[in-house]
Amino acid sequence: MALWRRPRGTGEDPLDAALVDRVRAILALGGMAHADLPDGVQQVRLKVMEARAKEGGAPRDTAAWCAVVASNVAADWHRARRRRERLDERLIALRPWETVQRGGEEASALALTVAEGLEALPLEQRQVVVLRFYADLPLARIAEALEIPEGTVKSRLHTAMRVMRKRLRAEEVV
Structure with a gap:
């Protein structure tokens, strides 16, 4: 065989x-x-x-x-x-103890806030956040995949994280 x-x-x-x-x-x-x-x-x-x-x-x-x-x-x-x-x-560590009801389904407040925050980000920033934190790619690989300079990846990631932090604090999730 x-x-x-x-x-x-x-x-x-x-x-x-x-x-x-x-x-x-x-x-x-x-x-x-x-x-x-x-x-x-x-x-x-x-x-x-x-x-x-x-x-x-x-x-x-x-x-x-x-x-x-x-x-x-x-x-x-x-x-x-x-x-x-x-x-x-x-x-798994991101899973907070508090849960909320949304559309008949139980979901964590943090997960909902992060998902909504990601949806609100511009496409370019959302791409780098997902590739960095969900796919766990290094900055150089993200730059290569998106065909942009590594400095641009860093800038977009920094801006997106600042927006996400602000949103999480405003929602008092973290």
Whole structure:
């Protein structure tokens, strides 16, 4: 049973079966979840194909190079998992004890005020707030994603946070 499919229009697979097994083992030893191993192997395969497409060609020792790339993929997987866990913890910590009724549903006063505050922000400011605090992206990645200078991201974020703080204080939620 193949865990991957060869892309159409390409020649042979850059990783032979033995190398795929070695990459899977390195990913597993790196702590990557079993369910995510096929995705990790695909990432390594993609890196090999990208390396071969560059001017320098394939690495001299593909097996050693794949081992290093697999280790890096496992480390990236852990970083992403920790980032998601921190985001979940922050969202849980925001849950205040007080709840209010709105439209027949129970919701926290803070959550309602934040949601309304986000809706009131201009689109440009709302984008940076959501990408920074909900997607947990660093400022450089936000700037890259929105194709704007990092200083503009900082400025928009600062302005949006000032407006949100003012709104939360006015509503006496915090």
